[in-house]
Amino acid sequence: MFMSVAKVVRNSYHHGNLKSALISSAIKLIRKNGPYNLSLREVSSELGVSPSAAYHYFPDKESLVHGIGEYLFTELAVLTEKSLEKFPGKSARATKLRFREIGRAYFNWARKEPNLFRLMFGGFCSIDREKSHIDDASFKILEKTLDELVACGVMPSNLRPFGEIMAWSSVHGAVNLIIEGHLPESSFEELLDGLELALGVKHERS
Amino acid sequence: MFMSVAKVVRNSYHHGNLKSALISSAIKLIRKNGPYNLSLREVSSELGVSPSAAYHYFPDKESLVHGIGEYLFTELAVLTEKSLEKFPGKSARATKLRFREIGRAYFNWARKEPNLFRLMFGGFCSIDREKSHIDDASFKILEKTLDELVACGVMPSNLRPFGEIMAWSSVHGAVNLIIEGHLPESSFEELLDGLELALGVKHERS
């Protein structure tokens, strides 16, 4: 149970923007040590602030983690959207590449930040039922791209109703299994092939 | 930070089978409180044993959790196999039902024991690479059933190579997303429909 000392001395009594500083410092530590193993005291000491300072912004540790989760969900969506800009246009080819890119962005994010991925989907941030996450930004991106696949004639419309559930579940599942070591990394592209086959996405020879 | 007191007085100095007692007691607590939040001291006190007794069998808390993970993986496989006995025979109908049952067993297990599911797939038990989990008991059951689907002519053999990755990923992903509240429970049967469609499993009207 060793911990590195990283006390930071600040000049003013008031920190300025402690709330967001807490979040980003906590993210940094979670990246290194995992979502379990986050220490509020370590976060505080990183910021040169007393251990109880955080309690002015978060009722407890759990809600800080929850806040981080929400932050990460929007960040992932932004990141996905950005990576779709690489393939603009309404052509069948571009649309197919965008579809694949959604999955790859998801995968790359998780591979680069496995501990943040675990935080998002490991039961640390409980979602309020009823709403589910159907209205997530990420989910909307997926919906839109699936619609476009149908629109440009690449995906048959009778398979469209299964689009969201099949794509999200299989990609998410594969990513999870891969980063936990249950499947090799090479499985991911294989899954994308299978998914496109499943959704009837037509292939041209490359 | 409240904890229930459940001290157990035992008669003999030696416990007898402390190792397995530690595991099953820890499982009980994890079911209630989640994999993070497991307290070694609470486990010990439940068994009426000193906090340091566990260290004779496990080098640290992490390896106890790891041991539990391995135990759960085999238990899930046994449970799956058992539930397949409900649909014996080589008929197309029975084989299809078995295939669906694998997914349902997975889902039911996770819904009944979300915290154990989180322990298994939330990064608490790291798998030694290279091996992956390809040689898991659960995986073998899936492989066998997919082969049988082809054998009885229900699934086209050109889709067979995608069987494992598609089935395991999508089922696992859906289960994970559902128990974390990102998808409604009703999504699961929808996913199974989509999966069978994807793998070309023929439907007769029911």
Place this chain on the structure above:
DNA sequence: TGATGATTTGAACACTGTCAAGTTTAGTGA
């Protein structure tokens, strides 16, 4: 019986989350 080796304990250490009460500060209105 005595000795040996496997189990378990006790006490200590350095951590942790959390909270009530106190202290500092920035910002207001007079």
Place this chain on the structure above:
DNA sequence: TCACTAAACTTGACAGTGTTCAAATCATCA
């Protein structure tokens, strides 16, 4: 300029945590 106030942060404490290690206990076999 000054007092006042509400917000931001600290102090000090409490209970609970994982972990270590010497000492105590027990079961077993020579």
